[in-house]
Amino acid sequence: MRAGVLISGRGTNLQALIDASAAPDYPAEIGVVISNRADAPGLDRARSADIPAVAIVEPERADFAAAATAVLREHRVGLVALAGFMRILDTGFVAAWQDRLVNIHPSLLPAFPGLRAQRQAIAAGVRFSGCTVHFVRPEVDTGPIIAQAVVPVHPDDDETSLSDRILAVEHRLYPLAVRLFAEGRLAIVGNRVAVIGWVGPDVALLNPAEPLVSAAG
Ligand code: GRF
Numbered sequence: 001m002r003a004g005v006l007i008s009g010r011g012t013n014l015q016a017l018i019d020a021s022a023a024p025d026y027p028a029e030i031g032v033v034i035s036n037r038a039d040a041p042g043l044d045r046a047r048s049a050d051i052p053a054v055a056i057v058e059p060e061r062a063d064f065a066a067a068a069t070a071v072l073r074e075h076r077v078g079l080v081a082l083a084g085f086m087r088i089l090d091t092g093f094v095a096a097w098q099d100r101l102v103n104i105h106p107s108l109l110p111a112f113p114g115l116r117a118q119r120q121a122i123a124a125g126v127r128f129s130g131c132t133v134h135f136v137r138p139e140v141d142t143g144p145i146i147a148q149a150v151v152p153v154h155p156d157d158d159e160t161s162l163s164d165r166i167l168a169v170e171h172r173l174y175p176l177a178v179r180l181f182a183e184g185r186l187a188i189v190g191n192r193v194a195v196i197g198w199v200g201p202d203v204a205l206l207n208p209a210e211p212l213v214s215a216a217g
Contacts, residue, residue: 001182002031004077006068006085011042012167013083013104013174018049020175027182032075034068036087065090079181082136083174091138099188101136102181104174106166108132108148113141118166119159127207129153129162131170133177135188144193146186149173152207 005014014033021029033046038055046053054071058064064087072080082103094101107117109132112124121129130150137143149169153162180186185196 001028001078002076003028003079003081003178003182004072004075005030005033005046005081005083007033007035007040007042007083008037008086009040009042009084011040011045011084013170014042015045016171016175017081017083017178018045018051020179026175026179028079028178031077032071034071036064036085042084061088061090062092065093069093069096079178081174081178088140089136094136094138097136099135102133102146102177103136103141103143104131104133104170104177105141106131106163106170108150109134109141109145116159118163121153122157122159122162127153128205129166131166131173133173135193144188144191146180146193146195147173147177150205152205 003017005017007014018030020026030046030049030051032052032054033043034054034056035043036056038057040055043053043055052075056064056067056071058067078100080097080101082101105113105117107113107121108128108130111126112120112129118129128150130148132148133146135143135146149172151165151169180195187194187196
């Protein structure tokens, strides 16, 4: 199965997908990378991996959607993966790719949709955050959840340190989610995704963890 990846920036998640697809047993390959910005560093990651890299710089949302659809069709893509794609997509595009369009977001959705999710998490004082891969629906950062990864939020975290911790698990989660899709192991049932052959952790995490350091010193 070929995936098309849409980016706007540095493309580290794209790189994780490129690296994963280099393994002989990985069931997906990256057929084309599209950026809405001509200067996105992720385009060079694609070119370095001999993957077609296309910049589509169109001020009108519908024009971008039409051009992107043509490129995705040309490369016979079966899945579109948004990876740091920072533009709201045309509703017609979302409808056309329904259930074949996925996104990664740096929070445990439905908490903290939208921009700067890591900063939102710190401001809210949550003890855990993470990332979510989900099927895309017209409303931003909504849609059936495929997979999530959790990281702790430490008391001295700032937006950068939390973003780095989350990004490290994004790079593991996105290739996993794309693999599940490519293997046909995802069934959307209403707003939920049934994963065939699901193996999940059976642990509880506490944060703060026990034993606590004595406050009295
Ligand atoms: C990631 O944090 C992703 O979750 C969000 O945008 C960021 C993209 O980073 N949607 P990169 O371009 O993949 O490095």
